[in-house]
Amino acid sequence: MLAGVSRYIHRHGPWSTFLELRSLESSVPPWLENWDGDGILTRTQTDGMARAIASTGVPAVELRSSNLNRQLPFIGMDNRMIGQLVADHFINRGYRHFAAYTLDTESFFRERIQKFVNYLKESIGAGCSLLPSHGEATPDDWEDHQDKLMAWLQSLPKPVGIFATNDQLATRLLDACQRAGISVPEEVAVVGCENETTLCRFASPPLTSVRFDGGAVGYRAAEVLDQMMKGGPGVNPGTILIPPKGIEIRASSDEFVIDDPIVLQAVKLIRQQAFSGMTVAEICAQLGVSRSTLERRMKATLKRGAKAELLRVRFGEVNRLLQNTDLTIEAIAEVTGFTYAHYLQTSYRERYGISPGKFRQKLNRVT
Numbered sequence: 001m002l003a004g005v006s007r008y009i010h011r012h013g014p015w016s017t018f019l020e021l022r023s024l025e026s027s028v029p030p031w032l033e034n035w036d037g038d039g040i041l042t043r044t045q046t047d048g049m050a051r052a053i054a055s056t057g058v059p060a061v062e063l064r065s066s067n068l069n070r071q072l073p074f075i076g077m078d079n080r081m082i083g084q085l086v087a088d089h090f091i092n093r094g095y096r097h098f099a100a101y102t103l104d105t106e107s108f109f110r111e112r113i114q115k116f117v118n119y120l121k122e123s124i125g126a127g128c129s130l131l132p133s134h135g136e137a138t139p140d141d142w143e144d145h146q147d148k149l150m151a152w153l154q155s156l157p158k159p160v161g162i163f164a165t166n167d168q169l170a171t172r173l174l175d176a177c178q179r180a181g182i183s184v185p186e187e188v189a190v191v192g193c194e195n196e197t198t199l200c201r202f203a204s205p206p207l208t209s210v211r212f213d214g215g216a217v218g219y220r221a222a223e224v225l226d227q228m229m230k231g232g233p234g235v236n237p238g239t240i241l242i243p244p245k246g247i248e249i250r251a252s253s254d255e256f257v258i259d260d261p262i263v264l265q266a267v268k269l270i271r272q273q274a275f276s277g278m279t280v281a282e283i284c285a286q287l288g289v290s291r292s293t294l295e296r297r298m299k300a301t302l303k304r305g306a307k308a309e310l311l312r313v314r315f316g317e318v319n320r321l322l323q324n325t326d327l328t329i330e331a332i333a334e335v336t337g338f339t340y341a342h343y344l345q346t347s348y349r350e351r352y353g354i355s356p357g358k359f360r361q362k363l364n365r366v367t
Contacts, residue, residue: 001063004218005041012226024064028052039229041221044068059228061221066239067107073228075221078241079108082210083115083163086191089208089247090161091124094257095189097160099129101149101169109165112193116163129156133169149176158187159257167192171203174252178204183268189253201324205251205316213245251316255302262289263301267309274313277337280306314338315351322360329356 009015024045032052043064044050050068053060066074090098098120103109120126131152134145153176164170170192177184184190184205195209220240258264269283283306284291295305314336321332330341338344348356
């Protein structure tokens with residue numbers, strides 16, 4: 001959002017801006033009462049802060065929720081569109097069982113889940129199982145909640161697409177799936193919301209998430225505030241909702257529903273044992289099928305064979321480790337089933353046209 005505000009100021013300023021990064025729950029700053037400013041961009045969480053901002057008498061634009069400062073213009077994400085976007089993501093991948101892991105603390109959380117549920121019913125007549133989340137004050141609370149989450153996941157019909165209200169809840173889902181031995185995304189596909197990149201990449205497997213357009217929110221908020229500060233009739237536009245930028249698809253929901261039981265078992269084995277150096281011959285032996293049969297059925301279902309799937313999973317983990325750790329190429333080769341660093345480097349260059357070391361350097365320059 002700040003980047004969007006900055007972009008507007010550079011185009012239409014200059015403004016003299018006072019920026020104070022504060023916790024949403026923080027008390028009203030003492031300086032606000034006598035502040036001699038011209039306008040405020042705010043993300044308000046408490047009644048006290050809402051009253052304090054209103055009492056200043058200066059133009060203000062709300063960026064968090066319209067619940068407290070109803071008299072202010074509100075610029076925010078279109079949470080109903082978010083719910084529909086996630087529903088279509090699952091439907092288009094062949095899912096017919098759905099669930100949502102919910103959080104009831106904010107109206108915008110409720111909106112995105114309600115639209116997800118309603119759209120599923122309206123578009124394909126599907127129901128949706130709901131599990132409300134709860135806060136955890138101690139490690140024991142966390143363990144108890146994860147146990148309940150695992151029991152819920154095990155009770156759901158599979159394969160199932162689950163929408164988590166935000167990325168934090170989605171990572172809890174993925175942890176519970178791992179503990180319960182539930183394959184992601186073959187049995188449970190998970191989509192989060194807000195696309196917190198560090199959190200999404202930290203998750204295992206990496207988390208698919210809805211991309212917010214914070215830049216557009218910030219730009220429109222600055223634009224509206226500028227109009228209000230200049231005065232004139234009818235400058236309060238009420239509510240402006242910004243659509244999401246789409247879905248960042250990662251490994252937690254990057255597959256289509258697999259109906260072939262042999263292919264499903266093969267994919268599960270690959271997910272579980274790819275990093276141990278498993279071979280296609282070992283997969284065939286465990287499944288009791290010939291290599292030609294496995295190849296034919298996997299290509300019919302996934303459009304790729306067993307070796308290609310093994311490499312896809314291994315390279316996915318290699319890229320995750322290059323992005324999120326300082327492990328050497330030798331260590332990454334060992335833990336991803338490539339065994340030798342030179343084999344990983346050669347294979348990586350053939351696949352991506354760049355060495356893993358160069359790929360890591362590019363990431364470091366970007367971040």
